[in-house]
Amino acid sequence: MTQNAKHTPGEWGYKIALGQKSFQVYPIERIKKYNASLAIKDYEAASKWLGVAICHCYGRNLPPDQSAEANARLIAAAPDLLEALKKITDKSPYAEERGTDYCLFCNMRDWQPHADDCPFLLGKAALFKATGEQS
Ligand SMILES: [Zn+2]
Numbered sequence: 001m002t003q004n005a006k007h008t009p010g011e012w013g014y015k016i017a018l019g020q021k022s023f024q025v026y027p028i029e030r031i032k033k034y035n036a037s038l039a040i041k042d043y044e045a046a047s048k049w050l051g052v053a054i055c056h057c058y059g060r061n062l063p064p065d066q067s068a069e070a071n072a073r074l075i076a077a078a079p080d081l082l083e084a085l086k087k088i089t090d091k092s093p094y095a096e097e098r099g100t101d102y103c104l105f106c107n108m109r110d111w112q113p114h115a116d117d118c119p120f121l122l123g124k125a126a127l128f129k130a131t132g133e134q135s
Pocket residue numbers: 093103104105106107108114115118119120121
C-alpha cells in the first residue's frame with residue numbers, strides 16, 4: 001500500500017449488517033476480530049471491534065438485494081484494485097527490453113496517441129478518478 005494514501009488502509013472486507021438492512025465495508029482486520037468475538041459469543045467485544053463502517057451499501061429491498069452485496073464486494077476490493085492498477089500503469093507501456101516502441105496494450109507506436117480504448121489509458125483515468133492525482 002502506498003504510504004501517502006489518504007484512504008483507510010486496506011485490505012477491506014464486507015459483512016451483512018446486524019438487522020440485515022445493508023452490507024457494510026470495514027477493514028478486514030476488524031471483521032476478523034468481530035467474527036472471532038462472535039465465535040466465543042462475546043457480543044460486546046464484537047461490536048467494539050467493528051466501529052464505524054467505511055460504507056453501507058443498501059439495496060432496494062429489505063433484506064438487501066444482490067446489487068447491495070455486489071456493491072459492497074466491489075468497494076471492499078477497491079484497495080486491492082488500486083494497488084494492482086498502480087503496478088500495471090507504473091511502468092512504460094512500451095517494452096524497451098524487447099526493442100519495440102509499440103504499446104503493449106493497444107499496439108500504437110510511442111509517437112502516436114494511444115487508442116481511445118487502450119487499457120493503459122483507461123487504467124490511468126481510473127487511477128485519477130480514484131485518487132484525484134495525475135500520475
Ligand atoms: Zn496504448
